[in-house]
Amino acid sequence: MNWIYGKWWKWLSAIMLVYVVIGGFVVPLGPGITKISPSVFKPDTVYTFRITAYHAHFLSPEAGKVQLWFKNHYTYYKPLSVNVVSNSEIEATFALASTQQEKIVPSSFDVVINNNVDGTFALREALTLAKAKAIDSASVFTAETTEPVVENNKHRLFCFPYREILYETIRNTFFHVPMWFVMTMLVFTSFVASTLYLTKPFEKWDVLAHKAVVAALLFGTCGYLTGLVWAKYTWYIGVSWGDVIRKLLLEDIKMAAALVAIFFYVAYMIIREMIENDERRRNIAAVYNIFAFVVFILCVFVLPRLTDSMHPGNGGNPAFSKYDLDSTLRLFFYPAVIAWILFGFWILSILIRLSFIEQKQKV
């Protein structure tokens, strides 16, 4: 176990973590539509909609022509005119004839914007049509349908994807998610150490197994608490803390299962404390640890895949699909995972060295 005295991987962890924290905060969020007003409209009236976007580049010389559509179901409607007010604001006039109303099912419209810098971005269900009886038989304007032809992302931006509900919290991918990766790696190390202890009862394997669980519990706690906060402000907006915890445990199987897994390792710690006899404690702990690892895998990797969960990539889908992570996120996510895992092992190495000194002093 000479790796615990090594230095290079601790430096690697530190450098990569600095890279992740700086990059994770400096890289801007991609373009997105934050607001449209008015958001409800009636037929047979010409409306001027003011659309506010975030981090868009409408006035940039490379942006080219800014295109805008109102999309209902699979049909794209052309606005009467598009007027770029500023880099982040567009005014679009649009009217719908009362004779067209029947085709509008459901009554909500997405707003889709495209230009050469920002690419295509949209706000789902941005507009709602308040259906009304025709004002007179001859309507003023008929909204034209069109096929969206786009030239986009000629000048691709370096940014994180703008996702509704998530917004800036998408950066938590570099902090919340790796916590569970670290926990998994530490728990796996502990499992391997326990197996080694059962084949050859060296004391160092027992120490490694024990300390890896201590470190794993630290990261598990971090992962759980950060997940709690993230969930409160994304999935459960406006729900009180008590209800958030209740909902997470009852409705999100991943959260409930992860808590069960954590408790199994808390039980491991308690079992160690309870048995006085050294050899007995080590044997029982090793056997229990293998059992706990199986439960951990079942709870964290198998159970959540069986039913639906609020977590992305669950309910039958693999986690790292192209919809969950884009290439810019990957550029920071993978280093974040490696950096946090190395950091976890750094903590583990300190714990092991401490307990080695404690043992020496006992003798």
Next chain:
Amino acid sequence: MRTLLTIFFSMLFAVVSFAQGETGSENIFKSNLKIYVVAAVLTIILACLFAFMFAIERRLKKLEEK
């Protein structure tokens, strides 16, 4: 140690009283496209790590006293 804890808790009170002000903690975390949620997440991780560091230091101190 006790002074440190007092300072820490008085800082917590400041945070809590700030959160109960005009804006309310709900609005702070929802403003600016929820960037403060990321700050909160980082704070939690740091707090856990610091708590852990103090626990390690307590064990080290015991070793030093022997």
